[in-house]
Amino acid sequence: MSRRLEPEEIEFTKKINMIYFSEELSFEEAVREYRRIEEEFVARAGDNEHHVVETRRRITEWILTEALDCEQPQEVCREIWEEMLQRGFSDVMNRYVMSGIYARCCQMNGEFDEGLAVIEPLIAESEQALADTTLTPYMREYYEHELASDRKIRDELKAGDRGDTEEEEPEPDSTRTTRPSLKFVRRTSDLFRHSEAKNMSFEEELREMRRIEAECVQRAVDGGWDVLDTQRRILQSILRRALDRRAPLDVCREIWEEMLQRGFSDPDRRLLESSIYARCCQLHGAFEEGLAILEPLIPEAEQALAESTLPEPYRRDYEDFLQRQRELRDELKAGIRK
Structure with a gap:
């Protein structure tokens, strides 16, 4: 997506999140809302075929994720999956992610052979790719x-x-998700909606987030989920909230150091979360600290992109992402405080 449409992309995401994090909507009501947003943003795209196609793909991805969270019957999940196959995938990464979600739908509904038919070709592809020196x-x-x-x-x-x-018996505040990290996001989203009315400080929010985190990590342990991945995703949400609330630098630094201890799932995630902490540094005038973290990662990402064979439009999106990190680097060098 081109940079000039970034504000519209943000608006799209906000509207999607209002649906996804809602506790009041049934699955059927949520789908109607997703379709309404699809119609709105397809109309906005006009004759820009790329944006029309990508908008439709994003909507189908969200509906399939919702179907898994809401434990929909296989025929419902299959219909959404077939729509996704018709609309196609933006890139290989999206194909892997959404195939995994549909395979989980098959698993949830006891359609094990159907799930295997989706997931086994991906395993063969990955094994073949890794054999390439x-x-x-x-x-x-x-x-x-x-x-x-x-x-x-x-x-x-x-x-x-x-x-x-x-x-599993669904808990009252998590009826639309069984994944621990999504449960954390949903519960903290509700917390943030009420924190302003209650005049809560960030320190009070942080204590509550840590309590919810402990529950979600235990849920991951009990449910056989990837505990480290759960911890990483939760900590990423906490760091972002610290930036949003303009938390003191020593608080942000403590969260960042914990994040370094847990590590990152992939290089892109490391660059993204490093840029979040670099913005915390920028906010507090710690320009050299922010540069020391962010600056070495940009050449690594540029080299990886130059050597990769990423398809469009993922390559364009990644170039835009890199440009935003360069701009942040330049602001830190210039001592621009935001």
């Missing part, structure tokens, strides 16, 4: 991560394991 470090790390995840899903499908969604 010219694969860039970035893409190698990506395929290794996906391979481990897909093998876990495959093994559960072969074992006839429906996962924790079949027997």
